[in-house]
Amino acid sequence: MTNNNNNDNAKLLGLLFSCIQQLFCSSSNQNQNQNQNQNQNQTYHQQQPYSNQQTSYPPQQQPSYAHPGTTKPHQQVNHQQSAGQYGQVAGPYHSQDPNMINQSNEKYMAMRAQARTEASLMASCFDRSKQAYASGDGAAAHSLSEEGKEHQRRKAQIDKEARDWIYYQNNTDSPPGTIDLHGLYVKEAIEMSEQEIQKAQQRGDQEIKFIVGKGNHSAQHTAKIKPAIEDLMEKYNLDAQLDPHNSGVLVVQLQAGNRGGRSRGRELNNQIENKNGDCVVIDLDRQIEQLKRCEPISEEEVKVLCSKAREILIEEGNVQYVDSPVTICGDIHGQFFDLIELFRVGGEPPQTSYLFMGDFVDRGFYSVETFLLLLLYKVRYPDRITLIRGNHESRQITQVYGFYDECQRKFGSVNVWRYCCDVFDYLCLGAVVDGRVFCVHGGLSPSVVTLDQIRLIDRKQEVPHDGAMCDLLWSDPDDIEAWGVSPRGAGFLFGADIVSQFNRANDIDLVARAHQLVMEGYKMMFDKQIVTVWSAPNYCYRCGNVASILELNENLNQSYKVFEAAPQDAKGIPAKRPLPEYFL
Numbered sequence: 001m002t003n004n005n006n007n008d009n010a011k012l013l014g015l016l017f018s019c020i021q022q023l024f025c026s027s028s029n030q031n032q033n034q035n036q037n038q039n040q041n042q043t044y045h046q047q048q049p050y051s052n053q054q055t056s057y058p059p060q061q062q063p064s065y066a067h068p069g070t071t072k073p074h075q076q077v078n079h080q081q082s083a084g085q086y087g088q089v090a091g092p093y094h095s096q097d098p099n100m101i102n103q104s105n106e107k108y109m110a111m112r113a114q115a116r117t118e119a120s121l122m123a124s125c126f127d128r129s130k131q132a133y134a135s136g137d138g139a140a141a142h143s144l145s146e147e148g149k150e151h152q153r154r155k156a157q158i159d160k161e162a163r164d165w166i167y168y169q170n171n172t173d174s175p176p177g178t179i180d181l182h183g184l185y186v187k188e189a190i191e192m193s194e195q196e197i198q199k200a201q202q203r204g205d206q207e208i209k210f211i212v213g214k215g216n217h218s219a220q221h222t223a224k225i226k227p228a229i230e231d232l233m234e235k236y237n238l239d240a241q242l243d244p245h246n247s248g249v250l251v252v253q254l255q256a257g258n259r260g261g262r263s264r265g266r267e268l269n270n271q272i273e274n275k276n277g278d279c280v281v282i283d284l285d286r287q288i289e290q291l292k293r294c295e296p297i298s299e300e301e302v303k304v305l306c307s308k309a310r311e312i313l314i315e316e317g318n319v320q321y322v323d324s325p326v327t328i329c330g331d332i333h334g335q336f337f338d339l340i341e342l343f344r345v346g347g348e349p350p351q352t353s354y355l356f357m358g359d360f361v362d363r364g365f366y367s368v369e370t371f372l373l374l375l376l377y378k379v380r381y382p383d384r385i386t387l388i389r390g391n392h393e394s395r396q397i398t399q400v401y402g403f404y405d406e407c408q409r410k411f412g413s414v415n416v417w418r419y420c421c422d423v424f425d426y427l428c429l430g431a432v433v434d435g436r437v438f439c440v441h442g443g444l445s446p447s448v449v450t451l452d453q454i455r456l457i458d459r460k461q462e463v464p465h466d467g468a469m470c471d472l473l474w475s476d477p478d479d480i481e482a483w484g485v486s487p488r489g490a491g492f493l494f495g496a497d498i499v500s501q502f503n504r505a506n507d508i509d510l511v512a513r514a515h516q517l518v519m520e521g522y523k524m525m526f527d528k529q530i531v532t533v534w535s536a537p538n539y540c541y542r543c544g545n546v547a548s549i550l551e552l553n554e555n556l557n558q559s560y561k562v563f564e565a566a567p568q569d570a571k572g573i574p575a576k577r578p579l580p581e582y583f584l
Contacts, residue, residue: 047198047521111162131448142505313428327550328551331356331514391442391463394429430454442475443475444472445468445471475494477499480495481497482494
């Protein structure tokens with residue numbers, strides 16, 4: 001009996017132990033399985049960052065950017081990780097992937113930060129170069145200038161890498177026909193937009209969409225890219241409207257309904273209209289032919305023309321790059337019929353590309369017609385006409401030497417004079433042909449060692465009485481050493497050594513300038529390092545001089561064409577009051 005009880009107790013204890021063991025082991029295995037599943041899920045999330053975040057762009061509740069009016073989403077494809085040149089391997093970036101923004105920004109911001117560092121070093125080198133030049137240490141000035149150029153090159157390269165990287169990441173999985181401009185500087189956004197427009201037009205696309213943002217991430221929440229792209233579309237004469245489903249997207253019509261458009265190296269559309277909504281549409285070709293007959297255009301047409309010209313000129317730098325072949329011209333000074341003769345000798349735009357070195361107005365009887373004709377050519381063929389500011393493109397000077405009185409006499413008010421003076425402020429200060437020929441109205445400045453220093457000038461102002469901008473428009477070469485006092489009361493005289501130092505520092509072969517009457521039409525100086533080109537024959541209708549233009553071919557070989565005054569100048573009507581003597 002006792003043995004049976006012991007056996008029963010042993011069985012009972014064994015069964016109890018088995019139950020307890022099963023209970024604990026089952027719980028342990030379940031936890032282990034849960035941990036294993038959790039680890040697998042974590043691994044899956046790390047490998048598939050987009051799967052549980054957002055798999056469609058735009059959201060399914062919104063019509064697709066690529067297919068307006070539909071609700072079929074565009075399925076995104078995972079980006080491949082890219083090796084970062086500026087740090088560790090960086091992941092992909094898309095503005096719709098919130099978990100990846102910080103990681104991607106580390107790469108992007110590192111590149112931008114390094115570019116800013118290079119810019120700071122560049123500015124420091126140029127400042128020290130200027131100081132060395134002023135102290136007479138030409139060798140140090142040249143060395144520092146070259147060092148500054150190297151920093152400038154690095155900055156441009158790093159910014160380009162940052163632009164390309166962020167552009168690729170933003171657009172790898174974007175819908176067809178949609179371009180995301182997030183992360184780009186305004187200038188970069190304009191460049192990329194121009195490229196995409198040309199590609200889309202070549203494909204025959206009807207429209208293209210630019211994601212320009214709403215300014216939420218900009219300083220003071222001010223949108224910068226959006227107005228820049230809107231202005232670009234206006235320059236291309238393309239219709240751009242906000243997407244009705246997203247105010248951060250511009251929809252651009254490329255084919256139907258657009259009025260032509262413009263691309264680099266071609267002409268602008270023949271018609272322009274007042275952006276202020278006045279419904280004033282002007283025919284550029286008609287106005288060109290009208291002015292070539294010396295027939296005036298209306299004040300309202302002048303207003304629209306000047307407004308459009310400012311939009312084009314503001315896109316140009318202080319030192320504008322010009323491709324050869326090109327014909328370089330000196331002062332015109334309102335001698336309209338001589339300008340027509342110049343085109344007869346050199347060829348009509350746009351077949352011939354022209355670079356005018358300023359002083360379009362004053363002195364002559366037709367300053368209004370002269371400047372407006374050149375402005376019409378500039379607006380009609382922006383890449384074939386380059387206009388540099390002269391010392392007479394000034395409010396103060398034109399009130400003394402005829403242009404102000406002419407505008408008042410021909411239009412009954414000074415409004416046209418004001419419109420033109422506003423354009424003067426946007427004209428570039430110089431130009432470089434193929435990087436080898438520097439063109440400027442007057443001459444050099446002791447405040448300017450390199451072309452980069454000219455690029456830093458704020459040119460959108462009335463010509464100051466002194467300083468670098470004043471010197472570029474007023475200075476003259478002379479047979480002296482170094483610098484001298486100018487008898488004009490503005491600018492400086494400069495000698496051969498100054499020209500040699502400037503050309504060497506900027507890798508320039510020739511300085512072409514105007515500003516001085518030359519009886520023979522042109523004059524080479526200082527072992528052909530600088531040339532004065534004068535394009536107003538029989539200056540002021542009494543000097544008896546000939547005029548010239550300088551033709552540069554594709555190899556920058558120089559050819560001078562000399563011409564005499566057109567007989568039609570005898571028909572001119574003199575200005576209302578006698579002009580001061582001024583023949584320096």
